[in-house]
Amino acid sequence: MLNSPEEEILAKACEAIYRFALKGEENKATLLELGAVEPLTKLLTHEDKIVRRNATMIFGILASNNDVKKLLRELDVMHSVIAQLAPEEEVVIHEFASLCLANMSAEYTSKVQIFEHGGLEPLIRLLSSPDPDVKKNSIECIYNLVQDFQCRATLHELNAIPPILDLLKSEYPIIQLLALKTLGVVTYDKESRTMLRENQGVDQLIKILETKEWNDLHVEALSVVANCLEDMDTMVLIQQTGGLKKLLSFAENSTIPDIQKNAAKAISKAASDSENRKLFHEQEVEKCLVALLGSESDGTKIAASQAISAMSENAGSKEFFNNQGIPQLIQLLKSDNEEVREAAALALANLTTCNPANAKRQVSHGK
Numbered sequence: 001m002l003n004s005p006e007e008e009i010l011a012k013a014c015e016a017i018y019r020f021a022l023k024g025e026e027n028k029a030t031l032l033e034l035g036a037v038e039p040l041t042k043l044l045t046h047e048d049k050i051v052r053r054n055a056t057m058i059f060g061i062l063a064s065n066n067d068v069k070k071l072l073r074e075l076d077v078m079h080s081v082i083a084q085l086a087p088e089e090e091v092v093i094h095e096f097a098s099l100c101l102a103n104m105s106a107e108y109t110s111k112v113q114i115f116e117h118g119g120l121e122p123l124i125r126l127l128s129s130p131d132p133d134v135k136k137n138s139i140e141c142i143y144n145l146v147q148d149f150q151c152r153a154t155l156h157e158l159n160a161i162p163p164i165l166d167l168l169k170s171e172y173p174i175i176q177l178l179a180l181k182t183l184g185v186v187t188y189d190k191e192s193r194t195m196l197r198e199n200q201g202v203d204q205l206i207k208i209l210e211t212k213e214w215n216d217l218h219v220e221a222l223s224v225v226a227n228c229l230e231d232m233d234t235m236v237l238i239q240q241t242g243g244l245k246k247l248l249s250f251a252e253n254s255t256i257p258d259i260q261k262n263a264a265k266a267i268s269k270a271a272s273d274s275e276n277r278k279l280f281h282e283q284e285v286e287k288c289l290v291a292l293l294g295s296e297s298d299g300t301k302i303a304a305s306q307a308i309s310a311m312s313e314n315a316g317s318k319e320f321f322n323n324q325g326i327p328q329l330i331q332l333l334k335s336d337n338e339e340v341r342e343a344a345a346l347a348l349a350n351l352t353t354c355n356p357a358n359a360k361r362q363v364s365h366g367k
Helices: 007-022 025-033 037-043 049-062 066-075 078-083 091-104 108-116 120-128 132-145 149-157 161-169 173-186 190-198 201-210 212-228 232-240 243-253 257-270 274-282 285-293 298-311 315-323 326-332 338-352 356-366
Strands: none
Touching: 007 025, 007 037, 007 049, 025 049, 025 066, 037 049, 037 066, 049 091, 066 091, 066 108, 078 091, 078 108, 091 108, 091 120, 091 132, 108 132, 108 149, 120 132, 120 149, 120 161, 132 149, 132 161, 132 173, 149 173, 149 190, 161 173, 161 190, 161 201, 173 190, 173 201, 173 212, 190 201, 190 212, 190 232, 201 212, 201 232, 201 243, 212 232, 212 257, 232 243, 232 274, 243 257, 243 285, 257 274, 257 285, 257 298, 274 285, 274 298, 274 315, 285 298, 285 315, 285 326, 298 315, 298 326, 298 338, 315 338, 326 338
């Protein structure tokens, strides 16, 4: 029936196939075996809107099947699917075309095809769609695409940061999470960090960290902040707006090991810069790091020890650790975990370099 010249028959056949495909993976495999995929691809560009819509809906569902994905790549339908994202198409077509692309983009070859067929621009436009499903599918697809450096560079040119930041205000946690994951990848690049700062993104991230009900988003939000702390301008902004103080108390008081570990890693990363070390010292970062040494989690102990190593370049910090920190690090040398022992030993080595007072302190605690 998919080869019928009559539009009504085509529309009804697609509708029945869509309902059949919805019932599960087995049915998707059956449709593939029966040779339904190839004639359906031709209907993606059919002039009748209902036929086109029903065919698009089928591909949204079918594209989660790996064998279907493989065939779709061979048939090179990406251009036809991306064409369905045009502004004049109805929301339901946007929903299923973006779902198809989100499913396809999980694999490298498809990512390249989507990018080469200019899929990034319409996907960014659909982040502002009124429909939450369209938003969710589009940001998921963008997240998969930006794993690739070339896509990240293009994303920046297309001014994608503002619409991605808007998704952080979504009432749907899955959309917020995918937006944060995407920001976590794109903020590896300096240009994106600058755009994030210029679009008040830092305030939004701190606000997420302050909201207890959003604790499922805290780990991801923190990794974006960690990337941003590498920029001196952002670091100064976070400090001036009181964000740095909030960040440290958040790290110290959190009960989630991953959050504490990521916070310590963020401090460690940022503390490689001497100006950043000064700002951290003014905010008494040392207290926070000593508290994290007492964590139950080995990962947090390692990250806190590494951050202490980085901060020990600052003379004021070295002095602070002379009174607090060295005893705790010596305790960690007795840990069963080799990595904990190694990180603690390195921190102690850094604290005693050119510092006789700290060396004496270690000797008296080591006795």
